[in-house]
Amino acid sequence: MKDYKKLEKMSKQIRIDALKMISAANSGHPGGSLSAADIITVLYFYEMNYKVDDPDWPDRDRFILSKAHCCPALYAAMAHAGYFDIKDTLKFRELGSPFQGHSSKVHLKGIETSGGLLGQGLSVAIGIALAGKLDKKKYQVYCMLGDGELDEGQVWEAVMSASKFRLNNLTAIIDSNKIQLSGKVKDIKPLNPLVDKWKSFGWNVIEINGHNFKKIIWAFKKAKKTKHKPTVIIANTVKGKGVKFMENKWEWHGKPPDQDQLKKALSELK
Protein backbone atom coordinates (compact mmCIF):
# COMPACT_ATOMS: atom_id res chain seq x y z
CA MET A 1 0.00 0.00 0.00
CA LYS A 2 1.61 3.20 -1.14
CA ASP A 3 -1.16 5.15 0.41
CA TYR A 4 0.60 7.41 2.87
CA LYS A 5 -2.59 7.95 4.87
CA LYS A 6 -2.99 4.20 5.31
CA LEU A 7 0.65 3.79 6.33
CA GLU A 8 0.29 6.58 8.82
CA LYS A 9 -2.82 5.01 10.28
CA MET A 10 -1.06 1.66 10.55
CA SER A 11 1.99 3.11 12.24
CA LYS A 12 -0.24 4.85 14.78
CA GLN A 13 -1.96 1.56 15.50
CA ILE A 14 1.43 -0.13 15.88
CA ARG A 15 2.47 2.51 18.40
CA ILE A 16 -0.75 2.06 20.31
CA ASP A 17 -0.40 -1.72 20.39
CA ALA A 18 3.27 -1.57 21.34
CA LEU A 19 2.44 0.64 24.32
CA LYS A 20 -0.44 -1.65 25.30
CA MET A 21 1.93 -4.62 25.29
CA ILE A 22 4.48 -2.83 27.41
CA SER A 23 1.79 -1.69 29.79
CA ALA A 24 0.27 -5.18 30.05
CA ALA A 25 3.68 -6.64 30.79
CA ASN A 26 4.45 -3.72 33.05
CA SER A 27 7.91 -3.80 31.52
CA GLY A 28 9.55 -3.15 28.17
CA HIS A 29 11.05 -0.42 26.00
CA PRO A 30 8.70 2.28 24.71
CA GLY A 31 11.20 4.89 23.47
CA GLY A 32 12.91 2.87 20.76
CA SER A 33 9.73 1.04 19.81
CA LEU A 34 8.07 4.36 19.01
CA SER A 35 11.06 5.74 17.08
CA ALA A 36 11.24 2.60 14.93
CA ALA A 37 7.51 2.26 14.27
CA ASP A 38 7.33 4.17 10.97
CA ILE A 39 10.21 2.28 9.38
CA ILE A 40 8.86 -1.07 10.55
CA THR A 41 5.46 -0.09 9.13
CA VAL A 42 6.96 0.56 5.71
CA LEU A 43 8.90 -2.70 5.83
CA TYR A 44 5.86 -4.84 6.62
CA PHE A 45 3.19 -2.92 4.70
CA TYR A 46 5.02 -1.76 1.62
CA GLU A 47 8.55 -2.97 1.17
CA MET A 48 9.00 -6.63 2.06
CA ASN A 49 7.86 -9.84 0.37
CA TYR A 50 6.71 -12.50 2.79
CA LYS A 51 3.94 -15.06 3.31
CA VAL A 52 2.28 -15.06 6.70
CA ASP A 53 1.00 -18.61 6.19
CA ASP A 54 4.50 -19.79 5.23
CA PRO A 55 6.95 -17.96 7.50
CA ASP A 56 9.81 -20.19 6.33
CA TRP A 57 9.23 -19.44 2.63
CA PRO A 58 12.80 -19.61 1.29
CA ASP A 59 12.37 -16.59 -0.98
CA ARG A 60 11.02 -14.24 1.66
CA ASP A 61 12.73 -10.97 2.44
CA ARG A 62 14.26 -11.02 5.91
CA PHE A 63 14.01 -8.42 8.64
CA ILE A 64 16.49 -8.67 11.48
CA LEU A 65 15.75 -6.47 14.44
CA SER A 66 19.17 -6.18 15.98
CA LYS A 67 17.87 -3.74 18.60
CA ALA A 68 15.56 -6.50 19.74
CA HIS A 69 14.39 -4.69 22.85
CA CYS A 70 12.11 -2.76 20.45
CA CYS A 71 10.20 -5.93 19.51
CA PRO A 72 6.82 -4.58 20.68
CA ALA A 73 6.68 -2.52 17.46
CA LEU A 74 7.69 -5.60 15.46
CA TYR A 75 5.12 -7.85 17.15
CA ALA A 76 2.40 -5.29 16.47
CA ALA A 77 3.37 -5.01 12.81
CA MET A 78 3.48 -8.79 12.41
CA ALA A 79 0.06 -9.12 14.05
CA HIS A 80 -1.51 -6.62 11.68
CA ALA A 81 0.23 -8.32 8.77
CA GLY A 82 -1.60 -11.48 9.78
CA TYR A 83 1.01 -13.67 11.49
CA PHE A 84 -1.10 -13.89 14.67
CA ASP A 85 -3.87 -12.13 16.52
CA ILE A 86 -2.99 -8.79 18.09
CA LYS A 87 -4.73 -9.92 21.29
CA ASP A 88 -2.12 -12.64 21.71
CA THR A 89 0.61 -10.04 21.98
CA LEU A 90 -0.77 -8.93 25.33
CA LYS A 91 1.04 -11.99 26.66
CA PHE A 92 4.25 -10.06 25.97
CA ARG A 93 6.96 -11.06 28.47
CA GLU A 94 4.75 -13.68 30.17
CA LEU A 95 6.00 -17.10 31.13
CA GLY A 96 5.63 -19.47 28.18
CA SER A 97 4.73 -16.71 25.73
CA PRO A 98 6.16 -16.65 22.19
CA PHE A 99 6.37 -12.88 22.65
CA GLN A 100 9.64 -12.85 24.54
CA GLY A 101 11.11 -9.68 26.00
CA HIS A 102 13.59 -9.69 23.13
CA SER A 103 12.38 -11.14 19.83
CA SER A 104 13.51 -14.73 19.55
CA LYS A 105 13.68 -17.03 16.58
CA VAL A 106 13.12 -20.16 18.60
CA HIS A 107 10.02 -18.80 20.29
CA LEU A 108 8.13 -17.20 17.41
CA LYS A 109 7.81 -18.10 13.73
CA GLY A 110 8.63 -15.20 11.47
CA ILE A 111 11.42 -13.90 13.67
CA GLU A 112 14.74 -14.39 11.88
CA THR A 113 17.21 -14.44 14.78
CA SER A 114 17.33 -13.95 18.52
CA GLY A 115 18.35 -10.66 20.03
CA GLY A 116 18.96 -9.05 23.38
CA LEU A 117 22.70 -8.58 23.21
CA LEU A 118 23.25 -5.50 21.11
CA GLY A 119 25.75 -5.63 18.28
CA GLN A 120 25.02 -9.12 16.97
CA GLY A 121 22.28 -8.68 14.39
CA LEU A 122 24.24 -7.24 11.50
CA SER A 123 26.64 -10.21 11.41
CA VAL A 124 23.71 -12.61 11.31
CA ALA A 125 22.14 -10.53 8.52
CA ILE A 126 25.40 -10.81 6.59
CA GLY A 127 25.31 -14.58 6.92
CA ILE A 128 21.77 -14.63 5.55
CA ALA A 129 22.74 -12.28 2.72
CA LEU A 130 25.76 -14.46 1.85
CA ALA A 131 23.53 -17.53 1.76
CA GLY A 132 21.21 -15.63 -0.58
CA LYS A 133 24.11 -14.96 -2.94
CA LEU A 134 25.32 -18.58 -2.76
CA ASP A 135 21.84 -19.88 -3.53
CA LYS A 136 21.20 -17.22 -6.20
CA LYS A 137 18.11 -16.04 -4.37
CA LYS A 138 16.54 -12.68 -4.98
CA TYR A 139 15.57 -11.90 -1.41
CA GLN A 140 16.63 -8.71 0.34
CA VAL A 141 17.91 -8.63 3.93
CA TYR A 142 17.03 -5.70 6.18
CA CYS A 143 18.69 -5.13 9.52
CA MET A 144 17.70 -2.43 11.98
CA LEU A 145 20.22 -1.18 14.53
CA GLY A 146 20.04 1.50 17.20
CA ASP A 147 22.47 4.39 17.08
CA GLY A 148 23.61 3.57 20.62
CA GLU A 149 24.18 0.01 19.42
CA LEU A 150 26.91 1.33 17.13
CA ASP A 151 29.13 1.56 20.22
CA GLU A 152 29.59 -2.21 19.94
CA GLY A 153 32.80 -3.24 18.18
CA GLN A 154 31.18 -6.22 16.48
CA VAL A 155 29.03 -3.84 14.45
CA TRP A 156 32.14 -2.40 12.80
CA GLU A 157 33.58 -5.84 12.15
CA ALA A 158 30.33 -6.58 10.35
CA VAL A 159 30.35 -3.24 8.51
CA MET A 160 33.69 -4.25 7.01
CA SER A 161 32.53 -7.76 6.16
CA ALA A 162 29.42 -6.55 4.33
CA SER A 163 31.40 -4.26 2.08
CA LYS A 164 34.11 -6.86 1.53
CA PHE A 165 31.49 -9.35 0.36
CA ARG A 166 29.76 -6.65 -1.76
CA LEU A 167 26.38 -7.44 -0.27
CA ASN A 168 24.03 -5.24 -2.26
CA ASN A 169 21.21 -7.51 -1.04
CA LEU A 170 21.71 -6.12 2.45
CA THR A 171 20.19 -2.90 3.77
CA ALA A 172 21.04 -1.71 7.26
CA ILE A 173 18.80 0.85 8.89
CA ILE A 174 20.01 2.96 11.78
CA ASP A 175 17.18 4.14 13.96
CA SER A 176 19.09 7.27 14.82
CA ASN A 177 17.04 8.65 17.68
CA LYS A 178 20.13 10.20 19.32
CA ILE A 179 19.41 8.65 22.70
CA GLN A 180 20.49 5.37 24.24
CA LEU A 181 19.81 3.79 27.63
CA SER A 182 21.28 6.32 29.99
CA GLY A 183 21.64 9.52 28.02
CA LYS A 184 22.43 11.14 24.69
CA VAL A 185 24.53 9.37 22.08
CA LYS A 186 26.65 12.47 21.68
CA ASP A 187 27.57 12.42 25.37
CA ILE A 188 27.99 8.69 25.85
CA LYS A 189 30.09 8.08 22.74
CA PRO A 190 29.88 10.55 19.88
CA LEU A 191 29.28 8.97 16.45
CA ASN A 192 29.85 11.91 14.18
CA PRO A 193 30.63 12.10 11.37
CA LEU A 194 28.33 9.09 11.03
CA VAL A 195 27.66 9.39 7.31
CA ASP A 196 31.38 9.67 6.54
CA LYS A 197 32.16 6.70 8.75
CA TRP A 198 29.87 4.37 6.82
CA LYS A 199 30.95 5.85 3.49
CA SER A 200 34.58 5.31 4.28
CA PHE A 201 33.80 1.68 5.12
CA GLY A 202 32.50 1.22 1.57
CA TRP A 203 28.78 1.50 2.08
CA ASN A 204 26.18 3.35 0.07
CA VAL A 205 24.75 5.84 2.58
CA ILE A 206 21.31 7.41 2.50
CA GLU A 207 20.27 9.83 5.22
CA ILE A 208 16.58 10.50 5.71
CA ASN A 209 13.90 11.62 8.10
CA GLY A 210 12.80 8.31 9.56
CA HIS A 211 9.27 9.51 10.16
CA ASN A 212 8.58 10.56 6.56
CA PHE A 213 6.95 7.68 4.70
CA LYS A 214 7.72 9.08 1.29
CA LYS A 215 11.40 9.33 2.18
CA ILE A 216 11.54 5.88 3.76
CA ILE A 217 10.02 4.28 0.67
CA TRP A 218 12.35 6.23 -1.58
CA ALA A 219 15.38 5.17 0.43
CA PHE A 220 14.50 1.46 0.27
CA LYS A 221 14.00 1.78 -3.47
CA LYS A 222 17.39 3.38 -3.91
CA ALA A 223 19.00 0.77 -1.70
CA LYS A 224 17.67 -2.07 -3.84
CA LYS A 225 19.02 -0.49 -7.00
CA THR A 226 22.53 -0.20 -5.61
CA LYS A 227 25.10 -2.49 -7.20
CA HIS A 228 28.12 -4.15 -5.53
CA LYS A 229 27.65 -2.38 -2.18
CA PRO A 230 25.51 -2.70 0.89
CA THR A 231 23.34 0.29 1.77
CA VAL A 232 22.81 1.90 5.13
CA ILE A 233 19.83 4.12 5.70
CA ILE A 234 20.57 6.54 8.49
CA ALA A 235 17.10 7.41 9.65
CA ASN A 236 16.88 10.46 11.83
CA THR A 237 14.14 9.75 14.32
CA VAL A 238 12.74 10.90 17.62
CA LYS A 239 12.92 8.57 20.57
CA GLY A 240 9.39 8.18 21.95
CA LYS A 241 7.91 9.63 18.74
CA GLY A 242 4.19 10.28 18.90
CA VAL A 243 3.85 10.61 22.65
CA LYS A 244 4.92 14.09 23.67
CA PHE A 245 5.87 13.32 27.25
CA MET A 246 8.08 10.44 26.12
CA GLU A 247 9.82 12.23 23.26
CA ASN A 248 13.59 12.74 23.50
CA LYS A 249 13.76 11.44 27.04
CA TRP A 250 16.19 8.67 27.93
CA GLU A 251 14.03 8.06 30.99
CA TRP A 252 11.48 6.45 28.64
CA HIS A 253 14.01 4.07 27.15
CA GLY A 254 13.02 1.08 29.26
CA LYS A 255 10.17 2.08 31.50
CA PRO A 256 6.51 1.06 31.19
CA PRO A 257 3.82 3.74 31.44
CA ASP A 258 1.44 3.49 34.39
CA GLN A 259 -2.32 3.42 33.74
CA ASP A 260 -2.74 7.21 33.65
CA GLN A 261 0.30 7.66 31.46
CA LEU A 262 -0.95 4.95 29.10
CA LYS A 263 -4.32 6.68 28.82
CA LYS A 264 -2.63 9.96 28.05
CA ALA A 265 -0.32 8.38 25.51
CA LEU A 266 -3.13 6.56 23.72
CA SER A 267 -5.25 9.68 23.54
CA GLU A 268 -2.37 11.47 21.83
CA LEU A 269 -2.05 8.68 19.31
CA LYS A 270 -5.76 8.39 18.47
Add this chain to the structure above:
Amino acid sequence: MTQLEHTRKGFSEALVEIGQENENVVVLDADVWPSNKLKLFIDKFPERYFQVGIAEQDMIGIAAGLSFCGKIPFTSSFSVFTPGNCFGQTRLSVGFTNANVKICGSHSGIDFGKDGGSAQSIADIAISRALPNFTVIVPCDYFETKKAVHWSARIKGPVYLRFGRSKWPVLTNFESRFEIGKANVLRPGCDVTVVGCGSMVANALKAAKILKNELDVQVINCHTIKPIDKTTLINAAKDTGRVVTAEDHSVIGGLGSAVSEVLAEHYPVPMRFVGVKDRFGQSGAPDELYKEYGLTPKHIVKAIRKLV
Protein backbone atom coordinates in the same frame (compact mmCIF):
# COMPACT_ATOMS: atom_id res chain seq x y z
CA MET B 1 56.75 -46.59 18.33
CA THR B 2 53.41 -44.87 17.99
CA GLN B 3 53.06 -42.66 14.96
CA LEU B 4 52.50 -38.93 15.47
CA GLU B 5 50.18 -36.76 13.43
CA HIS B 6 48.50 -33.36 13.53
CA THR B 7 44.85 -33.30 14.53
CA ARG B 8 44.67 -30.17 12.38
CA LYS B 9 45.46 -32.32 9.38
CA GLY B 10 42.52 -34.55 10.18
CA PHE B 11 40.37 -31.44 10.55
CA SER B 12 41.31 -29.99 7.18
CA GLU B 13 41.10 -33.28 5.27
CA ALA B 14 37.71 -34.03 6.72
CA LEU B 15 36.42 -30.58 5.75
CA VAL B 16 37.22 -31.38 2.13
CA GLU B 17 35.51 -34.76 2.43
CA ILE B 18 32.31 -33.36 3.87
CA GLY B 19 32.50 -30.44 1.43
CA GLN B 20 32.45 -32.99 -1.35
CA GLU B 21 29.58 -34.92 0.17
CA ASN B 22 27.38 -31.95 0.96
CA GLU B 23 27.31 -28.68 -0.89
CA ASN B 24 25.75 -26.94 2.08
CA VAL B 25 29.03 -27.18 3.99
CA VAL B 26 30.73 -23.78 4.19
CA VAL B 27 33.88 -22.74 6.03
CA LEU B 28 34.56 -19.43 7.77
CA ASP B 29 38.01 -18.28 8.73
CA ALA B 30 39.36 -15.54 11.01
CA ASP B 31 42.77 -15.19 9.39
CA VAL B 32 44.27 -18.51 10.44
CA TRP B 33 43.93 -20.69 7.32
CA PRO B 34 47.63 -21.63 7.15
CA SER B 35 47.61 -22.71 10.81
CA ASN B 36 44.51 -24.81 10.38
CA LYS B 37 45.62 -26.15 7.00
CA LEU B 38 42.58 -24.87 5.14
CA LYS B 39 44.29 -24.53 1.78
CA LEU B 40 42.85 -27.88 0.71
CA PHE B 41 39.32 -26.62 1.20
CA ILE B 42 39.95 -23.13 -0.16
CA ASP B 43 41.41 -24.45 -3.42
CA LYS B 44 38.63 -26.93 -3.90
CA PHE B 45 35.64 -24.83 -2.87
CA PRO B 46 36.60 -21.16 -3.09
CA GLU B 47 32.97 -20.04 -3.30
CA ARG B 48 32.16 -21.81 -0.04
CA TYR B 49 35.01 -20.32 1.93
CA PHE B 50 34.60 -16.98 3.71
CA GLN B 51 37.55 -15.07 5.07
CA VAL B 52 36.13 -12.60 7.60
CA GLY B 53 39.40 -11.29 8.99
CA ILE B 54 40.46 -11.06 12.61
CA ALA B 55 36.90 -10.70 13.75
CA GLU B 56 35.72 -13.74 15.67
CA GLN B 57 32.52 -12.14 16.94
CA ASP B 58 31.45 -11.23 13.43
CA MET B 59 32.47 -14.68 12.14
CA ILE B 60 30.26 -16.47 14.65
CA GLY B 61 27.29 -14.22 13.81
CA ILE B 62 27.75 -14.67 10.06
CA ALA B 63 27.93 -18.42 10.58
CA ALA B 64 24.62 -18.28 12.45
CA GLY B 65 22.99 -16.37 9.57
CA LEU B 66 24.30 -18.87 7.02
CA SER B 67 22.96 -21.75 9.11
CA PHE B 68 19.51 -20.13 9.21
CA CYS B 69 19.44 -20.56 5.42
CA GLY B 70 20.33 -24.24 5.45
CA LYS B 71 24.11 -23.99 5.26
CA ILE B 72 26.33 -26.03 7.59
CA PRO B 73 29.01 -23.54 8.63
CA PHE B 74 32.30 -24.64 10.18
CA THR B 75 34.20 -21.76 11.75
CA SER B 76 37.93 -22.16 12.02
CA SER B 77 40.15 -20.44 14.57
CA PHE B 78 42.13 -21.22 17.73
CA SER B 79 40.27 -22.42 20.80
CA VAL B 80 41.44 -19.38 22.75
CA PHE B 81 39.63 -17.11 20.24
CA THR B 82 36.59 -19.24 19.55
CA PRO B 83 34.77 -19.54 21.88
CA GLY B 84 37.06 -17.39 24.04
CA ASN B 85 36.83 -14.13 22.12
CA CYS B 86 33.20 -14.41 21.11
CA PHE B 87 31.39 -15.88 24.07
CA GLY B 88 28.41 -13.54 23.77
CA GLN B 89 27.92 -14.45 20.12
CA THR B 90 28.45 -18.14 20.80
CA ARG B 91 25.87 -17.95 23.54
CA LEU B 92 23.15 -15.90 21.80
CA SER B 93 23.51 -16.06 18.02
CA VAL B 94 24.45 -19.77 18.05
CA GLY B 95 23.50 -21.42 21.36
CA PHE B 96 20.23 -19.68 22.14
CA THR B 97 18.99 -19.95 18.54
CA ASN B 98 20.16 -23.60 18.39
CA ALA B 99 21.98 -22.69 15.18
CA ASN B 100 23.55 -25.46 13.14
CA VAL B 101 27.03 -23.96 13.52
CA LYS B 102 30.24 -25.92 14.16
CA ILE B 103 32.78 -23.90 16.11
CA CYS B 104 36.20 -25.46 15.59
CA GLY B 105 39.03 -24.40 17.89
CA SER B 106 42.59 -25.64 17.36
CA HIS B 107 45.77 -25.03 19.41
CA SER B 108 44.02 -26.06 22.60
CA GLY B 109 45.45 -26.12 26.10
CA ILE B 110 49.01 -25.55 27.23
CA ASP B 111 50.06 -27.87 24.40
CA PHE B 112 50.01 -24.65 22.33
CA GLY B 113 53.44 -24.11 23.90
CA LYS B 114 55.73 -21.20 23.22
CA ASP B 115 53.11 -18.60 22.32
CA GLY B 116 52.53 -18.43 26.05
CA GLY B 117 49.77 -18.18 28.58
CA SER B 118 47.70 -15.55 26.81
CA ALA B 119 47.21 -17.88 23.85
CA GLN B 120 46.74 -21.11 25.79
CA SER B 121 43.11 -21.99 26.07
CA ILE B 122 42.31 -23.62 29.40
CA ALA B 123 38.68 -22.60 29.90
CA ASP B 124 37.07 -23.28 26.51
CA ILE B 125 35.56 -26.64 27.50
CA ALA B 126 34.10 -25.03 30.61
CA ILE B 127 32.41 -22.17 28.80
CA SER B 128 31.11 -24.18 25.84
CA ARG B 129 29.90 -27.02 28.03
CA ALA B 130 27.87 -24.62 30.16
CA LEU B 131 25.79 -23.52 27.17
CA PRO B 132 22.52 -25.40 26.49
CA ASN B 133 22.15 -27.01 23.04
CA PHE B 134 25.93 -27.42 22.60
CA THR B 135 27.68 -30.68 21.83
CA VAL B 136 31.34 -30.56 22.91
CA ILE B 137 33.87 -32.89 21.28
CA VAL B 138 37.55 -33.32 22.14
CA PRO B 139 39.09 -35.95 19.85
CA CYS B 140 42.29 -37.72 20.90
CA ASP B 141 44.11 -38.01 17.58
CA TYR B 142 44.18 -37.45 13.84
CA PHE B 143 41.60 -40.11 13.00
CA GLU B 144 39.19 -39.06 15.71
CA THR B 145 39.39 -35.43 14.62
CA LYS B 146 38.42 -36.50 11.12
CA LYS B 147 35.52 -38.51 12.41
CA ALA B 148 34.48 -35.68 14.72
CA VAL B 149 34.21 -33.35 11.71
CA HIS B 150 32.07 -35.87 9.86
CA TRP B 151 29.85 -36.33 12.91
CA SER B 152 29.56 -32.60 13.47
CA ALA B 153 28.16 -32.16 9.99
CA ARG B 154 25.50 -34.75 10.79
CA ILE B 155 24.50 -33.42 14.21
CA LYS B 156 21.72 -30.84 14.04
CA GLY B 157 22.69 -27.95 16.28
CA PRO B 158 25.71 -26.20 17.73
CA VAL B 159 28.98 -28.06 18.15
CA TYR B 160 32.24 -27.02 19.74
CA LEU B 161 35.11 -29.11 18.38
CA ARG B 162 38.46 -28.77 20.17
CA PHE B 163 41.77 -30.05 18.87
CA GLY B 164 45.47 -29.36 19.11
CA ARG B 165 48.56 -27.78 17.69
CA SER B 166 51.26 -30.41 18.25
CA LYS B 167 51.45 -33.76 16.55
CA TRP B 168 49.67 -36.19 18.85
CA PRO B 169 50.15 -39.97 19.01
CA VAL B 170 47.84 -41.79 16.63
CA LEU B 171 45.95 -44.07 18.99
CA THR B 172 43.04 -45.10 16.79
CA ASN B 173 42.63 -46.03 13.18
CA PHE B 174 40.23 -45.54 10.33
CA GLU B 175 38.07 -48.39 11.57
CA SER B 176 37.97 -47.68 15.30
CA ARG B 177 34.55 -47.05 16.76
CA PHE B 178 33.72 -43.36 17.18
CA GLU B 179 30.25 -42.35 18.16
CA ILE B 180 29.25 -39.01 19.62
CA GLY B 181 28.19 -39.41 23.23
CA LYS B 182 29.83 -42.85 23.57
CA ALA B 183 33.12 -43.04 25.44
CA ASN B 184 35.55 -45.76 24.38
CA VAL B 185 37.17 -48.14 26.83
CA LEU B 186 40.65 -48.36 25.34
CA ARG B 187 42.02 -50.71 27.96
CA PRO B 188 40.01 -52.79 30.40
CA GLY B 189 41.05 -52.88 34.04
CA CYS B 190 39.58 -53.51 37.48
CA ASP B 191 41.72 -51.53 39.95
CA VAL B 192 41.32 -47.92 38.89
CA THR B 193 39.93 -45.96 35.91
CA VAL B 194 41.60 -43.10 34.12
CA VAL B 195 39.24 -41.01 31.98
CA GLY B 196 41.04 -38.78 29.51
CA CYS B 197 40.32 -36.56 26.55
CA GLY B 198 42.37 -35.04 23.77
CA SER B 199 46.13 -35.18 24.15
CA MET B 200 45.81 -36.71 27.62
CA VAL B 201 44.39 -40.00 26.40
CA ALA B 202 47.87 -41.00 25.21
CA ASN B 203 49.33 -40.06 28.58
CA ALA B 204 46.66 -42.07 30.37
CA LEU B 205 47.64 -45.14 28.34
CA LYS B 206 51.30 -44.54 29.16
CA ALA B 207 50.48 -44.29 32.85
CA ALA B 208 48.59 -47.58 32.66
CA LYS B 209 51.64 -49.18 31.07
CA ILE B 210 53.96 -47.87 33.75
CA LEU B 211 51.76 -49.49 36.40
CA LYS B 212 51.05 -52.70 34.51
CA ASN B 213 52.82 -55.05 36.92
CA GLU B 214 51.20 -53.44 39.90
CA LEU B 215 47.70 -52.37 38.98
CA ASP B 216 45.10 -53.16 36.40
CA VAL B 217 44.28 -49.69 35.07
CA GLN B 218 41.21 -49.12 32.93
CA VAL B 219 41.60 -46.30 30.38
CA ILE B 220 38.61 -44.51 28.90
CA ASN B 221 38.76 -42.09 26.01
CA CYS B 222 35.95 -39.63 26.69
CA HIS B 223 35.98 -37.69 23.43
CA THR B 224 32.48 -36.33 23.88
CA ILE B 225 32.39 -34.04 26.89
CA LYS B 226 28.75 -33.22 26.23
CA PRO B 227 26.49 -35.14 26.10
CA ILE B 228 28.68 -37.21 28.39
CA ASP B 229 28.47 -41.01 28.38
CA LYS B 230 26.99 -41.64 31.81
CA THR B 231 26.61 -45.39 31.37
CA THR B 232 30.25 -46.08 30.56
CA LEU B 233 31.44 -43.81 33.37
CA ILE B 234 29.13 -45.30 35.98
CA ASN B 235 30.08 -48.84 34.94
CA ALA B 236 33.76 -47.96 35.22
CA ALA B 237 33.21 -46.51 38.69
CA LYS B 238 31.36 -49.68 39.70
CA ASP B 239 34.09 -51.91 38.28
CA THR B 240 37.11 -50.09 39.68
CA GLY B 241 35.88 -47.96 42.56
CA ARG B 242 38.33 -45.14 41.84
CA VAL B 243 38.54 -42.62 39.03
CA VAL B 244 41.22 -40.24 37.81
CA THR B 245 40.47 -37.70 35.07
CA ALA B 246 43.11 -36.25 32.76
CA GLU B 247 42.82 -33.22 30.51
CA ASP B 248 44.88 -30.37 29.07
CA HIS B 249 42.42 -27.80 30.41
CA SER B 250 41.64 -26.24 33.75
CA VAL B 251 40.43 -28.75 36.33
CA ILE B 252 37.64 -26.24 36.93
CA GLY B 253 34.78 -26.84 34.54
CA GLY B 254 36.33 -29.28 32.11
CA LEU B 255 36.29 -33.06 31.67
CA GLY B 256 37.04 -33.71 35.35
CA SER B 257 34.09 -31.58 36.43
CA ALA B 258 31.82 -33.25 33.89
CA VAL B 259 32.80 -36.74 35.08
CA SER B 260 32.47 -35.84 38.74
CA GLU B 261 29.01 -34.36 38.12
CA VAL B 262 27.88 -37.74 36.82
CA LEU B 263 29.55 -39.86 39.49
CA ALA B 264 28.65 -37.61 42.43
CA GLU B 265 25.01 -38.05 41.54
CA HIS B 266 24.91 -41.69 40.44
CA TYR B 267 27.85 -43.59 41.90
CA PRO B 268 30.25 -41.57 44.05
CA VAL B 269 33.79 -42.94 44.21
CA PRO B 270 37.08 -41.33 45.29
CA MET B 271 38.48 -39.21 42.46
CA ARG B 272 41.60 -37.29 41.50
CA PHE B 273 41.89 -34.61 38.84
CA VAL B 274 44.87 -34.25 36.54
CA GLY B 275 44.73 -30.98 34.65
CA VAL B 276 45.77 -27.36 34.88
CA LYS B 277 45.30 -26.41 38.52
CA ASP B 278 43.71 -22.98 38.38
CA ARG B 279 46.67 -21.15 36.88
CA PHE B 280 47.36 -19.54 33.54
CA GLY B 281 49.92 -21.04 31.20
CA GLN B 282 53.23 -19.56 30.07
CA SER B 283 55.80 -19.90 27.30
CA GLY B 284 57.70 -23.13 26.95
CA ALA B 285 57.89 -26.29 24.89
CA PRO B 286 54.75 -28.42 25.30
CA ASP B 287 56.63 -31.28 27.00
CA GLU B 288 58.29 -28.87 29.42
CA LEU B 289 54.92 -27.30 30.15
CA TYR B 290 53.31 -30.69 30.71
CA LYS B 291 56.00 -31.33 33.35
CA GLU B 292 55.59 -27.92 34.96
CA TYR B 293 51.79 -28.15 35.01
CA GLY B 294 51.53 -31.78 36.06
CA LEU B 295 50.16 -33.38 32.92
CA THR B 296 52.73 -36.10 32.22
CA PRO B 297 52.11 -39.86 32.52
CA LYS B 298 54.11 -39.77 35.77
CA HIS B 299 51.69 -37.23 37.19
CA ILE B 300 48.80 -39.51 36.31
CA VAL B 301 50.63 -42.38 38.03
CA LYS B 302 51.02 -40.20 41.09
CA ALA B 303 47.32 -39.37 41.10
CA ILE B 304 46.50 -43.07 40.83
CA ARG B 305 48.79 -43.95 43.73
CA LYS B 306 47.07 -41.38 45.90
CA LEU B 307 43.83 -43.29 45.37
CA VAL B 308 44.98 -46.84 46.01
